[in-house]
Amino acid sequence: MGQYAFKLPDVGEGVVEAEIIEWHVKVGQVIAEDDALVDVMTDKATVEIPAPTSGTISSITGEPGDVLAVGTVLLTIETEGEETAEPVAPVEAVAAPAPKAAPPASLASVITSAVSPAEEEIEIRAVKPSSSGRALASPALRKRALELQIDLGEITGSGPAGRISHQDLDDFIAAGRTQGAGGNQKQPRKTGTVTEKIIGLRRKIAQNLAASKRNIPHFSYVEEVEMDALETLRAHLNAGRKEGQAKLTLLPFLSLALIKTLPDFAAANAHFDGQSITKYAPVHLGIATATPNGLMVPVVKHAESLDIWALAAEIGRVSTAAREGNGKTSELSGSTITITSLGALGGIASTPVINAPETAIIGVNKLMEKLVFDRDVVVARKVMNLSSSFDHRVVDGFDAARMIQAVKGYLENPATLFM
Amino acid sequence: MKLLHTKILIVGGGPAGYPCAIRAGQLGRDVTLVDASGLGGTCLNRGCIPSKAYIHAAGQFETVQSHAKAPAMGLTCSDPKLELSGLLKWKDDLVGKLTGGVGQLLKAAGVKVIVGHAVFLDAKTCEVALADGGSQTITAENVVLATGSSEAELPFLPFDDRVLSSTGLLELANLPKTLAVVGAGYIGLELGIAFARLGTKVTFVEALDAILPQFDAELTRPVVRWLKQHKVDLHLSAKAKGINKKGLVFTDAKGNEQSIAAEKILVAVGRKPNTTQLGLENMAIDMDGAFIKVDDQCRTAMRGTWAIGDVVGEPMLAHKGTRQGEMVAEILAGHRRRFDPVAIAAVCFTEPEIVGVGLDPKQATAAGEDVVVGKFPFAALGKALSMGAGADGGFVRVTARKSDHVILGIHGVGSHIAELSGEFALALEMGARLEDIAGTIHVHPTLSEGFAESAMTALGQPLHISMPRSRS
Numbered sequence: 015m016g017q018y019a020f021k022l023p024d025v026g027e028g029v030v031e032a033e034i035i036e037w038h039v040k041v042g043q044v045i046a047e048d049d050a051l052v053d054v055m056t057d058k059a060t061v062e063i064p065a066p067t068s069g070t071i072s073s074i075t076g077e078p079g080d081v082l083a084v085g086t087v088l089l090t091i092e093t094e095g096e097e098t099a100e101p102v103a104p105v106e107a108v109a110a111p112a113p114k115a116a117p118p119a120s121l122a123s124v125i126t127s128a129v130s131p132a133e134e135e136i137e138i139r140a141v142k143p144s145s146s147g148r149a150l151a152s153p154a155l156r157k158r159a160l161e162l163q164i165d166l167g168e169i170t171g172s173g174p175a176g177r178i179s180h181q182d183l184d185d186f187i188a189a190g191r192t193q194g195a196g197g198n199q200k201q202p203r204k205t206g207t208v209t210e211k212i213i214g215l216r217r218k219i220a221q222n223l224a225a226s227k228r229n230i231p232h233f234s235y236v237e238e239v240e241m242d243a244l245e246t247l248r249a250h251l252n253a254g255r256k257e258g259q260a261k262l263t264l265l266p267f268l269s270l271a272l273i274k275t276l277p278d279f280a281a282a283n284a285h286f287d288g289q290s291i292t293k294y295a296p297v298h299l300g301i302a303t304a305t306p307n308g309l310m311v312p313v314v315k316h317a318e319s320l321d322i323w324a325l326a327a328e329i330g331r332v333s334t335a336a337r338e339g340n341g342k343t344s345e346l347s348g349s350t351i352t353i354t355s356l357g358a359l360g361g362i363a364s365t366p367v368i369n370a371p372e373t374a375i376i377g378v379n380k381l382m383e384k385l386v387f388d389r390d391v392v393v394a395r396k397v398m399n400l401s402s403s404f405d406h407r408v409v410d411g412f413d414a415a416r417m418i419q420a421v422k423g424y425l426e427n428p429a430t431l432f433m
Numbered sequence: 434m435k436l437l438h439t440k441i442l443i444v445g446g447g448p449a450g451y452p453c454a455i456r457a458g459q460l461g462r463d464v465t466l467v468d469a470s471g472l473g474g475t476c477l478n479r480g481c482i483p484s485k486a487y488i489h490a491a492g493q494f495e496t497v498q499s500h501a502k503a504p505a506m507g508l509t510c511s512d513p514k515l516e517l518s519g520l521l522k523w524k525d526d527l528v529g530k531l532t533g534g535v536g537q538l539l540k541a542a543g544v545k546v547i548v549g550h551a552v553f554l555d556a557k558t559c560e561v562a563l564a565d566g567g568s569q570t571i572t573a574e575n576v577v578l579a580t581g582s583s584e585a586e587l588p589f590l591p592f593d594d595r596v597l598s599s600t601g602l603l604e605l606a607n608l609p610k611t612l613a614v615v616g617a618g619y620i621g622l623e624l625g626i627a628f629a630r631l632g633t634k635v636t637f638v639e640a641l642d643a644i645l646p647q648f649d650a651e652l653t654r655p656v657v658r659w660l661k662q663h664k665v666d667l668h669l670s671a672k673a674k675g676i677n678k679k680g681l682v683f684t685d686a687k688g689n690e691q692s693i694a695a696e697k698i699l700v701a702v703g704r705k706p707n708t709t710q711l712g713l714e715n716m717a718i719d720m721d722g723a724f725i726k727v728d729d730q731c732r733t734a735m736r737g738t739w740a741i742g743d744v745v746g747e748p749m750l751a752h753k754g755t756r757q758g759e760m761v762a763e764i765l766a767g768h769r770r771r772f773d774p775v776a777i778a779a780v781c782f783t784e785p786e787i788v789g790v791g792l793d794p795k796q797a798t799a800a801g802e803d804v805v806v807g808k809f810p811f812a813a814l815g816k817a818l819s820m821g822a823g824a825d826g827g828f829v830r831v832t833a834r835k836s837d838h839v840i841l842g843i844h845g846v847g848s849h850i851a852e853l854s855g856e857f858a859l860a861l862e863m864g865a866r867l868e869d870i871a872g873t874i875h876v877h878p879t880l881s882e883g884f885a886e887s888a889m890t891a892l893g894q895p896l897h898i899s900m901p902r903s904r905s
Contacts, residue, residue: 148775150839150864161769175837177864 018067018091022054024084032056033081035214043071045091052088055214059343069093079213151178159183215307226370229288233406236363237418241381241396244428251322259323264398265301266325268353268378270431271424273297273318276351279417281409282374283350291373291408300349300369303333311369312336313349322432357381357398364401373408376421377401435569439465441765442559442573444551444711447474449742449754450579451535456762458542465571466539467561469550473532474581476751479600482531484623486524487603488782491630506821515631517608524603547571553712556735575737575765578725579758580711582704582743589675590615596676596698599624605697609633613681613695615673617644619781621701622656626784629665636666636693638673638683645781649793652846655826656783666693673700706744721746729772731761753777775861776842778854785825786850790857791842794832803835807867807891809883811847813898816878822848829853829887831867838866838892843884853881860884867891 022032032054039051048064052074055061069091076082149166151159155178159166162183169186171178212220244267252262276283280293299317303310312332314320320328335341352369355378366377379399386395400421404414424431441457443450446468454466471478497513499505539546547569549561557576561569584598592598597605599620602612610633614625617639629635637644637660644667645653660667670686680695706724719726719734724746731739739761742754760770776791797804811817811827827847833840843857860870870888875881889895 148773152863156773157770160771160773163769174868175834175839175864175866 016093017072018069018093019087020051020066020089020091022082022084022086022088023063031081031083032061033214033217034076034078035060036078037074039065039071039074039089041071041074045069045071054082055218059346060214063088065091067091067093079211079217149178150176155180155183162187215310219308222370223367226367230368230370231406232365232368232403233409233411233414234365234401234403235411235414235418236399236401237415237422238397238399239422239425240386241398241425244425245381245396247428255323260326260330262322262326263329264357264378264381265329265353265355266322267425267428267431268376268400268421269299269314269317269325269329270322271421272299272351272353272376274424274431275417275420278420279409279413281413282404282417284373284408285350285371286373286405286408287371294350296350298348298350299329300352300372301329301333302352302354302366302369302375303336305337305339307339310336310341310346311349311352312341312345313347315345315348351376353378363399366401366403368403368405373405374414374417375403377403435567437465437569437571439463439545439571439573441465441575441577441762442467442571443577443579444468444559445474445579445581445707445742445744446472446535446539446546447579447581447742447754448476448751449581449758450474450577451539451758452755453577453579453741453758453762454544455538455542456759457765458539458544460762460766462762462766464543465545465547465573467547467549467551467559467571469548469564471532472535472539472546473528475583477531477535478528479603481751483524483528483603484599484620484627485782486527487520487631488623488627490520490523491627492784494632495630515608517631518606521604521606550710552710553715556716556718556738559712575739576716577758577761578711578733578738578740578744579742579754580707580744581754582706582749584700585703585705587615587673587700587702590673590698590700592700595696596700599699599701602628602697602699609696611680611694611696612636612699613638613693613697614699614701615681616640616700616702617667617669618701618703619645619783620704621699622783623781624699624701625665626659629663630784634694636668636681636695638668638671638681638693640670640672642670642686644669645783645787647779648781648787648789648844649795651830652787652789652793652844655785655846656781656787658826659784704743704749706746706749708744730764730770731757731772748777748779750777750779775864776858778858780851780854782851785822785827785847787844787846788850788854788857789842789844790854791840791861792832793842793844794830797832797834797841802841804832804841805835805838805867805891807831807833807887807889807895809886809890809895809898811880811883813886814878814880814883816880816882817847819878820848829883831870831884831887831891833867833888833891838868840865840867840870840888843887845883847880847883849880853884856881856884 035053035055037052039045045065045068047068051063051065053060053062072090072092074089075087150171151166156166164186166178169178169182170176172182173179248262248267255261276297281291283297284291284293297317299314300311301314303312312335314328314332317325332341332345349369349372351372352375354366354375356364357378357380360380362379364377364379366375368375377400379401381396381398383394384397385392400418402418440463443454443464443466446466450466451472454464457464476482494513494515497510500508501510501512547561549563549569551559551561553559558572561571563569584600586592590596592601602624608631612625612628612633612635614621614635614637617637621637622644625635625637643650643653644656668683668685671683674682674684676682676698677692680693681698682690682692684690708723708725716738717735718738725733725740725744727733727740727745731741731745733740741757741761743749757772760772763770778788778790781787792800794804794806808828808830812823817823817827825848827850829845831840832842840860843860845853867888870885871892873885875885886895886897893900
């Protein structure tokens with residue numbers, strides 16, 4: 015018999031800590047080598063850690079949501095053989111301690127008694143169900159309620175013994191608790207709350223976005239872009255697209271416009287850590303993607319090296335991979351500027367949050383037909399808003415506006431994208 | 434064969450079916466009512482109304498007779514006579530007037546009435562054997578079954594000209610000298626007591642150990658006392674066996690076989706729903722025991738097929754059926770309705786009368802209620818005394834929830850107390866508290882004062898009986 019103390023391995027390049035997402039084993043469980051033990055998440059990816067040896071789990075460290083330092087003893091396994099017994103040394107979990115236990119009984123009772131008077135008051139006023147369990151109300155009132163599809167059990171009667179008056183029913187209706195005469199749907203009052211611990215990717219998202227909003231003074235800028243010419247071109251290209259070529263959406267065109275524009279606005283294709291700004295020659299394009307687990311930003315690396323078709327294919331590939339949860343870790347980080355598009359959902363403007371440490375994010379809103387003045391004639395035009403945010407510490411508003419105007423110029427004159 | 438299509442077909446013209454037809458007609462529906470045995474049903478033709486006519490006449494006769502025997506109130510008269518055939522005619526005229534009135538009301542509501550017996554081929558089609566010959570096929574979008582109930586027969590006491598149902602008893606042309614009544618439920622007691630007052634020697638044979646099992650002993654005691662005072666024999670825990678030449682044979686509570694003289698025997702052991710010879714088996718509806726199963730809107734398991742009244746179960750009372758009939762008509766006219774009474778009053782026109790609405794103290798306690806009970810005797814009520822109704826042990830008893838004084842049940846026994854049943858039912862439907870009843874000015878002198886006083890008694894403050902004085 016030996017004790018195998020299994021330490022949290024270094025699951026990725028430079029990773030110093032990882033968050034426990036889900037345990038697949040529990041104490042006392044017999045496991046075979048390579049059985050899945052635990053899912054942990056690092057800055058870069060979620061990794062399933064396999065059992066290094068067979069045996070019986072004798073202890074585990076940490077709960078889902080706890081962040082452990084690499085090298086922490088994750089679990090101990092009682093093994094059959096006597097070899098490979100690494101010394102068992104207790105290592106404390108770093109950061110996120112186990113969730114606080116419920117308050118001690120005495121405190122709980124204090125809270126309860128503090129709350130109870132109000133509840134008692136309600137209790138007195140509330141209709142006490144009679145032996146038949148029905149509310150106290152006259153036949154005429156019951157008939158009215160039935161016709162209005164209102165459950166009298168939901169109304170607190172103001173009369174003696176909680177008798178419900180016509181006024182109570184009127185008040186109930188006026189308070190909007192029901193759809194009233196025309197409504198068919200009964201809307202019972204709901205109770206209960208669900209408290210969920212925010213762990214894993216969602217916690218990561220929460221931390222990153224909070225940090226971004228806390229540290230970065232956002233400058234947001236919304237501009238309208240006329241899209242008729244681009245839409246005509248897009249339709250034409252799509253009509254002639256070859257076998258195996260991805261269908262062109264707006265994103266590759268916007269990407270191309272950014273790639274053309276960014277060399278003149280290098281501060282918007284950069285990383286800023288608060289001390290120094292790193293301006294990138296390549297454009298590593300982050301594509302904000304809604305995945306079943308939450309927001310992720312897969313990256314099209316070296317977008318500047320790709321033509322419109324390759325851009326379309328790459329954008330499709332990395333975002334699909336992210337949605338399906340099989341993106342490579344390397345493709346989930348390293349972007350230098352991010353595009354976020356809610357256009358398909360609608361929305362006329364947004365205030366995107368910068369994907370730190372980047373310095374700019376370009377948001378795409380809904381493309382719609384609008385009446386606009388063309389000289390002195392009103393014409394229907396396809397227009398779309400770009401809502402962008404910049405790190406105002408390193409990008410001046412003037413420059414940000416100039417940059418968006420440049421992008422707009424490319425999009426409105428799409429031939430220039432290919433010059 | 435004639436074919437008729439109608440939107441609403443109602444089968445049965447009793448107190449459930451005819452109000453359904455009237456209301457549906459009022460609401461502009463195309464209604465056809467098929468009735469086999471007289472508009473007004475059992476209630477008007479053979480039940481409530483004829484029996485009340487006999488009970489009233491019997492009371493009149495007994496009163497006059499008592500004055501002839503021993504003058505009272507300064508009122509004397511000589512030996513009164515009763516011709517049962519005369520009473521029968523009076524009753525028949527009364528019934529004719531009422532059923533004729535129902536016919537008029539149906540006509541005014543635009544209801545097509547077909548006299549005949551309907552047998553269903555499927556849930557929406559029936560063939561009516563017309564009373565005047567021939568047949569009529571009717572198809573309907575909605576069918577309402579209101580076929581009622583009839584007297585239950587005992588296999589060893591089949592109905593004939595000696596063993597009578599309540600219907601048969603009310604058709605007698607001559608008063609029997611002796612009458613054995615099998616069953617001391619409300620029908621047997623009402624009719625048995627009426628015939629006893631008309632001068633028949635009546636004997637009750639009841640299988641249970643008490644009369645009127647739906648009421649508690651406190652309520653039935655005045656009736657038992659009346660029977661004793663009027664020398665009406667009551668055999669409890671006794672089982673009827675059959676008849677012999679002399680009369681009825683039964684085993685008494687001790688298991689001994691007895692025979693009592695009985696010119697006629699009334700079998701009143703309950704009523705059974707009329708569910709046979711209707712073609713119900715072709716209608717794909719569900720049954721609930723002997724009754725047709727319905728929900729709180731009187732829908733059967735078959736879409737567009739409804740059932741109301743006695744045929745859907747207890748309580749088999751006309752006023753319940755009437756409400757269900759109105760309700761179904763309104764639902765068929767597109768209204769939202771549900772059968773949701775707080776309580777349905779039950780009345781026995783015995784001597785004295787008994788009325789009950791809602792829960793009695795025992796039932797309320799069993800339902801988990803902590804109750805307060807107030808009881809007020811008619812003996813302390815001027816009006817009762819002035820009517821000569823103060824000595825029959827009558828009272829009003831109210832049962833309320835102790836915590837909030839909401840009235841849970843009202844019961845009473847006494848002369849004419851049935852007329853208070855409406856106020857009792859209203860109090861329950863309105864969710865009245867003891868204070869509401871005590872705070873309503875009740876007319877003096879009326880029996881209704883007894884209700885107000887019962888509520889005051891429950892509150893510890895009656896005016897006309899004494900209670901221990903509170904110290905504060």
